[in-house]
Every structure is written in structure tokens, then in C-alpha cells.
Amino acid sequence: MADLTVPVAGAAPPARRRRKIQFQAIIATIPMIGIAISVFFVAILFTIYWSFTKSGMFPGWVWVGLRQYEILWNTNNWQIAVSNIWFFGAMSLVINLIVGFLLAVFMDQNIRQESLFRSIFLYPFAMSLYVTGLAWQWILDPNLGLQVAVRSWGWTDFQFAPLGDPKQAMIGLILGGTWQGAGVTMAILLAGVRGVDQEIWKAAKIDGIPTWKTYLYIVIPMMRGAIATTLVLQLTGIIRTFDLVVSMTGGGPGIATWMPAMYVINAIQSKLNVGQGSAAATMMLAPIAVLLFIRAIVSWWNKRSAGMNVS
Amino acid sequence: MTADTYAATGAQPAMAGTKADAATGPSGPRPKRISPGRIGIYCFLIIVAAFFCVPLYVMLVTSFKAMPEVREAHLFNLPREWTIDPWIKAWNSACTGRDCTGLAPGFLNSVKIAVPSVFISIIVASLNGYALTFWRYKGAEVLFNLLVFGAFVPYQVLVYPIIIGLREMHLFATLPGIIIVHTVFGMPILTLLFRNYYSSIPLEIFKAARIDGAGFWQTYFRVMLPLSVPITTVAVILQVTGIWNDFLFGLVFAGKDNIPMTLQLNNIVKTTFGTVEYDVNMAATILTALVPLAIYFISGKWFVRGIAAGAVKG
Structure with missing residues (x-):
């Protein structure tokens, strides 16, 4: 498990002498150069630009300023999609982290059949979110699923069919999402827990600190890296949430479970409204941009304070 | 890898399960035994594992039932009469719109x-x-x-x-x-x-x-x-x-x-x-x-x- 933590963008080997062979390296990476520039730079700029234009069925070039954004934020579907993604995101993030961490801690108790448990907790991740959505849709079916089955066991007023209720449908999505993703969080956090030096455990024990306190106050702060990794992984996944919703609720009941990603695809594919699609997509880019900005500030801050320590 | 580490340090494993004596008990290798704590650990893991298995299990049993039996809504029951017709149909004759080509x-x-x-x-x-x-x-x-x-x-x-x-x-x-x-x-x-x-x-x-x-x-x-x-x-x-x-x-x-x-x-x-x-x-x-x-x-x-x-x- 220790080898899970592959060094990130490993230590840089010393700079090579520049020779004409560099030329071959450039040829070999032409696909990368082309894609990095054309897709991950130019294409994004296009999307951002179109979001300020009057583009309808086809991309246009008539500048309309923030008009598309005004329309977007006045659209009911978008408002619902945004409040949904906040709720879904916050809930999934917290629940996923808690479940993943608890599982990691329990898995760390030198249990038997560890690899069996691990396989069980992780297999949902091998299945697509689309398949996950279908499976849970079936289980939560109000007429044939869990609710009726439990009632037939004698608990006659048992109620759990969130997908049919606009107010509860998000709970179903969170359930499905957690089922699919908690195992990965467990795997990453388990690697983090095990990366903590055994000496620290011994020291905590000698000092008579209860195990749960050791976990809470010593181990968790020490595995910041693993936690950050899962958070980043979760966040990128949450912003992209699409397949799960399409298969589980189709955005329904009504428009109760719409998500920003659905809004974009719907604007592009069904409504043929490039301007709206681009504006919504640009809004989806915003949180990523903010995160990267924060990251840049943090690393700058760390560098600065490290520098001060040295001097 | 971790198993070795545990073997070497001996005392670390049974942690959360034995909170009480983690504080007071002796350190060093401890004989394996079944404490309430360990039972709790296994119970937790088994319950969560069961939760993780449910969707696959339900999908499997449903796929081997015929529709009349599915409509009885006993989600967790094993099929009374096993059938592989749904599988065959899903593979080569389920319909998407007008075409019935299956998956x-x-x-x-x-x-x-x-x-x-x-x-x-x-x-x-x-x-x-x-x-x-x-x-x-x-x-x-x-x-x-x-x-x-x-x-x-x-x-x-x-x-x-x-x-x-x-x-x-x-x-x-x-x-x-x-x-x-x-x-x-x-x-x-x-x-x-x-x-x-x-x-x-x-x-x-x-x-x-x-x-x-x-x-x-x-x-x-x-x-x-x-x-x-x-x-x-x-x-x-x-x-x-x-x-x-x-x-x-x-x-x-x-x-x-x-x-x-x-x-x-x-x-x-x-x-x-x-x-x-x-x-x-x-x-x-x-x-x-x-x-x-x-x-x-x-x-x-x-x-x-x-x-x-x-x-x-x-």
C-alpha cells in the first residue's frame, strides 16, 4: 500500500545539455503540444468568448457583454441546478469523507480478510456512474423496490422512496454517489493512515492518549496530503456530475435534480443555444479557477514562510 | 507490507478495539483474542460491506427473475424460477426505439x-x-x-x-x-x-x-x-x-x-x-x-x- 503514494511530478533531474536532439523531443511531443494548446487553452478561450456573444444555433461573434449571464441567472433551471450542486456537493463531500475515513480507520485495525473487504468497498468504483444510477434507481423504485420489500417484512409504514419526491430526490443521488465513491476515499485515506510513522503511535500510547484522540488530533493532521487528494478528486467529480443524474432521475421529478453539467449539454444538444451553453460552462469553470488561484496563493505563501524560516 | 510492519511493532494493531487498555495496558506483543471491541469492528465492517453488496445482489437476482415475479416486489428474494431469458433478450433483442438489436x-x-x-x-x-x-x-x-x-x-x-x-x-x-x-x-x-x-x-x-x-x-x-x-x-x-x-x-x-x-x-x-x-x-x-x-x-x-x-x- 505504501507504494500508492507515487511521488508527484518527481524530483527534477538536472537540466540536460541542450543539443540538436531536443528537436526530436519536440517532434515526439507534437500531439501533446497541439492538444495542450488547442484544446486546453484555445478551446477554453473560445467557450469564454462565446459566452459574451449573441451565439444561438451557431457560434456567432456579435458581442453582447454580460447579456447571456443575465439570462442564465434568471433561468429557473439554472438557479435550481446551482442550488442543487451546492447541496449535492457539500453533502457528498462530507459524507464521502466521513464514511471513507471511518472505513479506513476500521480497515487499519489489522483485520482478517482485509483484501476481501477492500474489494467489496472498491468494486462500485469500477462500475460507471451511469450503471450506479440505474442500480439505485431500481432499488429506490417506490412501487417495486426497497420500500415495498421492507413493508412486506412487516414494517408496514416504512417509507423510503426519495426519487419520486422533488424535495428528497437529491438524497437518492447522494446515496448513489457515496456508494460509488466512498471506497476510493477509503483506499487513499488508508494509504495516508499507514503512512503515519509507527513511532508516533508508540509515543501516543506511552503518553496514555486514547486511540480515538490519537486519530483525531495526531493522525488526521498528519495525513493532510491524502485528505487534500481525496478532496480534489471529489470536487472535480462533483462539478462534472452528469451521468449519475441522467440515469437515476433524468433531472426529475420535474426539474428537481438538474445540475449545471446537464444545463450545458441540454443547451448545446437540445436547445441549440451556444451562447447559453457557453455561459453556463464558463460558470462551471469558475470554481476550478478559484481553486487553482487558492492553490497558487498557498504555495506562494509556503515558499515565502519557508524562505523566512531559513533566513 | 503493512502486515510486516505490524508484526514488527506488535502492539499497534488492536487499537480502537481495546481503548481501555490502550491507555493502561502493557505494551509489547499481545496475544490475539476476541474482545468486544474487535467484534464491534467486524460488525461495522460487515454491515457496511453488506450495504455495498446490496445493489449488485439486487441487480443479479432481479435479472434472473421473470417479469411477473419481479412485479411481486420482493426485491431481496432469490428467484423462485431461475431464467436466463432476460439476459438473452438484453444481449440481442431488447429494443431501442424501432431497432431491436439488444446490447x-x-x-x-x-x-x-x-x-x-x-x-x-x-x-x-x-x-x-x-x-x-x-x-x-x-x-x-x-x-x-x-x-x-x-x-x-x-x-x-x-x-x-x-x-x-x-x-x-x-x-x-x-x-x-x-x-x-x-x-x-x-x-x-x-x-x-x-x-x-x-x-x-x-x-x-x-x-x-x-x-x-x-x-x-x-x-x-x-x-x-x-x-x-x-x-x-x-x-x-x-x-x-x-x-x-x-x-x-x-x-x-x-x-x-x-x-x-x-x-x-x-x-x-x-x-x-x-x-x-x-x-x-x-x-x-x-x-x-x-x-x-x-x-x-x-x-x-x-x-x-x-x-x-x-x-x-x-
């Missing part, structure tokens, strides 16, 4: 999409990783950062410009088109994977090859490629699973001649004449998930490594 064409399309995509994206990415590690040219770092940034960008931001771009090249809604899309979106993470891997190879190996007169390509093919088997395995697992499970790109870019399996599943499930055939739907769902599941259970540890490697991109 089979979708399976073929997914293979047609996945094989070239995996092959091309891994070759490209391993060359990228190699060049970025050993042959850094001016600007390489900037490009690489751009790629890493690309790994975080929501796909929706890129969908429309790529549609336009592919349309300009007359590749939109074609097989080469969707292969390009998968290659593009696989590139950031795979490049990172290979770069990290090559960075861990001792520089001396590279230097030795250079001293022996090997150039860029010779060093790559004769030295680095043979060393890349483990990371290539991880990359293949990551890509096959990812591409097989893809829904969005299939929806937008595949076109109706290359509908991948997940999309075909969607079309079957969302097509309803009168009653919904849950048994067929569940069989179709499992069939679609079968390839990645098989990869997962066969590859085991490698799969986890792939996830972790993918995760470490932050």
Missing part, C-alpha cells in the same frame, strides 16, 4: 472505440512522459502545466469547441472523432502517470544509454519502453475502464453509428412500451458493467494503484 452492437462499438483509443493514448502519453522527464526543451514545463490544468477542467467547458473543431475536420460523429476525443481527455492524466514513473527511474540508466550512443528514439525503444511494463499495465486498466464507462463523450461525439455500450444501455432502459422490463434492464446493466468489473477483479491491486496514481494528480 450486442453497443458492445462491439465500445470495443471498436476502446481498443484504438487506449493504444493511441498510451503511446502518446508514454512518449510525452519520456520527453518531459529526460529531454526537457524550452516551454515543456508550461505545456505540462497546461495539461495538468486540463485534468481539472469540467468537460462541459470543452465540449462545444471540440464539436466545432471536429466538424471542421469532418470527423464529428465518426469513429476516428470519438477516438480522438478519448485520446485528448486521457492525455493529461496518462502523461502525468508516465512522467512520474520515468522520474523514478534512476538517471544513471538514461546516462548509460546516452554514453553508449543511443539517441532519443533508441533510448526510448530499447531502454525505457521495456522498463515501462508496470506503468503501462496501470495505464491500460485506467483507460479501458474509463473509456468503457464513459457516457458523456459517447452521447456527444460518437454519432449514431458508433453508439457505445453505456449509451446503448441508456437507450434500452429509457425505451418503454407500456411496462418497464426491469429484469431485462438489470441484465443489460450488469452486462454493461461486466468488462470493467472483470478488469477490477482480475487486476486487483493494479486497479487500486491506477486509482491512486490517478488521484495523486493533485
